[in-house]
Amino acid sequence: MALLLLRGEPIGEVDAVLFDKDGTLSISEPMLHALATARVTHGLKLLGERHGPLHARQGSRARELLEQAYGLRGQGIDPAGTTAVACREHNLISTATALTQVGLGWPEALELSQEVFTVTDHLHGQGSASPPGASPGLHGLVQRLAGAGLRCAVISNDDQAGIEAFLLSQGMRPHFQASWSAEHTPRKPDPAAVLGLCEALGVEPDRCALIGDANSDLRMARSAGVGVVLGYLAGWSSPPPLDPSFPQLSHWAELGARQGDAITP
Incomplete structure (x- = not known):
């Protein structure tokens, strides 16, 4: 058990800290931007090959719909959009939905979307040209939490292999005792996902x-009865529009832990 400190002020006693991955533990925006851009490019290419050349207006509309579906914003990604937040399956559905709006039936749209994802999946994760790095100050925070005797875990809509690859690439795997991925049931944002992860860690939600x-x-964490819920703002080029009712931080240096009389700043 340790006392968490936000900018030096106590915010709660906990036994474990659960982290989101993309946009929190990792700076994933460059990788996700490259992935979404490739999906748009291949989607338009396959659309033209399968259903005839697109005239200018039709092609422009298809591009606009796909970019909106993925949350593409110039050189950035909407931190609340599907590419940033949703699992692969939900991104696949949003792709197919966009394609139905340019005239494809649902079976054709879904089949084309699946082919687009098959072609571009290699751009995601550690095999990509822009593999995600750790958010600034993360290594120091993880060391501080470990020094205070706290357990750490990841809850993400990435697959298990992606979570493991990130932790291993950053040398942080020994400090994380559990994870909950898109392959678990239920997946986030179902509050039961938090409860499942807490059970795997052997801790109560109100002690996390x-x-x-x-x-x-x-909101998932609040519904699951998590004791301390914090918003992280610094993982994207545009800060995510977080509910102001939750405490927020912009750098891991703002978070500390105290065990007994010892302070880990």
């Missing part, structure tokens, strides 16, 4: 902190 960069994460 959860840190995430999306309102869906924060």
